[in-house]
Amino acid sequence: MKPYALFKKDYHSELRTRYAVNSLAMFIIVALSVILFSIGNEKVPQNLTGGLLWVVIFFSAMSGLSRAFVAEEDRGTTLLLHLIAKPSTIFNGKLLFNLILVFLMNIVITLLYSALFEEFIIRNILLFLLTFFLSNIGLAIASTIIAAIISKAGAKGTLYPVLSFPILLPLILISVMLTSYSMLGTSFDQALVEIMVLVCYNVIMLTASYMLFDFIWKD
Amino acid sequence: MNNYYLAAEQITKKFGRRLIFKDLNFKFQKNGIYGITGINGSGKSTLIKIIGGIISPSSGKVIHQFNKENINSENLHDNLGFVAPYLIMYEEFSAWENLEHISKIRGINFNTELFNSLMEDFLLLDRKNDLVKTYSSGMKQRLKFIFALMHSPKILLLDEPTSNLDDAGKESVYKIIKREGQDKIVVIASNENSDLDLCDIKLKLQDFKL
Numbered sequence: 001m002k003p004y005a006l007f008k009k010d011y012h013s014e015l016r017t018r019y020a021v022n023s024l025a026m027f028i029i030v031a032l033s034v035i036l037f038s039i040g041n042e043k044v045p046q047n048l049t050g051g052l053l054w055v056v057i058f059f060s061a062m063s064g065l066s067r068a069f070v071a072e073e074d075r076g077t078t079l080l081l082h083l084i085a086k087p088s089t090i091f092n093g094k095l096l097f098n099l100i101l102v103f104l105m106n107i108v109i110t111l112l113y114s115a116l117f118e119e120f121i122i123r124n125i126l127l128f129l130l131t132f133f134l135s136n137i138g139l140a141i142a143s144t145i146i147a148a149i150i151s152k153a154g155a156k157g158t159l160y161p162v163l164s165f166p167i168l169l170p171l172i173l174i175s176v177m178l179t180s181y182s183m184l185g186t187s188f189d190q191a192l193v194e195i196m197v198l199v200c201y202n203v204i205m206l207t208a209s210y211m212l213f214d215f216i217w218k219d
Numbered sequence: 220m221n222n223y224y225l226a227a228e229q230i231t232k233k234f235g236r237r238l239i240f241k242d243l244n245f246k247f248q249k250n251g252i253y254g255i256t257g258i259n260g261s262g263k264s265t266l267i268k269i270i271g272g273i274i275s276p277s278s279g280k281v282i283h284q285f286n287k288e289n290i291n292s293e294n295l296h297d298n299l300g301f302v303a304p305y306l307i308m309y310e311e312f313s314a315w316e317n318l319e320h321i322s323k324i325r326g327i328n329f330n331t332e333l334f335n336s337l338m339e340d341f342l343l344l345d346r347k348n349d350l351v352k353t354y355s356s357g358m359k360q361r362l363k364f365i366f367a368l369m370h371s372p373k374i375l376l377l378d379e380p381t382s383n384l385d386d387a388g389k390e391s392v393y394k395i396i397k398r399e400g401q402d403k404i405v406v407i408a409s410n411e412n413s414d415l416d417l418c419d420i421k422l423k424l425q426d427f428k429l
Contacts, residue, residue, distance in 0.1 A: 076307040
């Protein structure tokens with residue numbers, strides 16, 4: 001219940017300030033427009049559209065997901081959080097907020113992307129939904145812990161994408177591969193190894209985050 | 220009767236190579252008001268943060284016990300009330316919303332009666348639904364006392380408790396500090412003589428530096 005209370009606090013704060021939602025919405029619109037303009041009337045190969053979807057998702061995540069901790073640090077309210085909750089409560093609350101934000105953001109991106117790119121046709125919808133679900137969880141976990149690490153640093157804006165890239169690279173590569181499989185209509189059995197890699201990535205990231213967060217949060 | 224015991228054993232704090240204080244020892248075992256004083260940069264705020272578990276000492280340890288049982292650092296926040304000029308409340312929320320969210324995050328019920336009574340004690344009742352960003356710095360300071368007292372803590376840590384307060388604000392704060400000092404340990408870090416006059420025992424930090 002305590003992480004949920006922290007999530008509700010962040011949700012109400014977001015409704016008042018609209019820091020993350022506004023920057024995410026603007027970035028999604030700008031990124032999709034740039035891709036549309038750069039493609040023009042060219043015919044895009046089908047396997048490229050899956051990759052471009054994840055490029056938009058990755059950079060959109062970079063623009064909004066760091067807010068979880070950076071907003072607290074910028075406003076000077078980190079000490080207040082220290083005084084009211086355990087580190088695990090804080091991590092769970094922030095993770096819950098980022099999970100919901102990632103799912104909402106990626107649902108919007110995928111719907112817009114499907115409407116704008118006619119080459120983006122999913123043949124194995126269940127495989128795509130599973131990929132989407134697992135990748136969003138991984139993206140939320142990784143962005144939350146990276147946001148906690150960079151919130152203490154000076155150049156937060158630059159550091160976030162720089163630090164995120166190597167950590168998110170395995171996730172993005174596997175997600176691109178699985179999206180391409182679902183566009184080709186590959187069966188679950190043939191994609192099982194990649195799905196297991198995605199599950200392992202999420203488990204490793206979650207375990208490492210819980211082990212690291214106490215050290216990051218204190219001092 | 221509040222059986223709280225607070226002790227520091229051989230606490231040393233360094234920031235990089237800079238030594239703040241060395242081998243600091245004290246025991247606060249009786250309810251009352253304790254003062255920490257010292258010149259600017261002597262480490263008053265650092266010591267208060269170490270006592271509150273916000274930062275760690277370079278060496279040594281702080282012991283918090285209640286009814287002779289150690290309170291571990293993870294649960295310390297449930298037992299202490301903390302006020303400091305560098306503590307900032309959520310400006311996009313009203314006082315009511317701030318303290319309601321905070322109570323829920325702590326996992327306790329929001330006590331409306333206690334909230335109203337504290338808001339009245341600190342002369343803020345008529346502004347309880349206004350956003351904190353519209354408060355003056357003195358009003359924000361008074362709100363921090365309400366934040367520190369809402370969960371009925373067993374120990375109060377006050378760093379420069381009267382900063383930004385006018386005479387009426389100081390009076391209300393002193394009244395509450397005296398009341399709280401009767402049934403719990405209150406630690407004040409300050410250089411203000413009027414704050415230190417409330418203290419039964421004073422710890423001077425220059426004495427602990429090489």
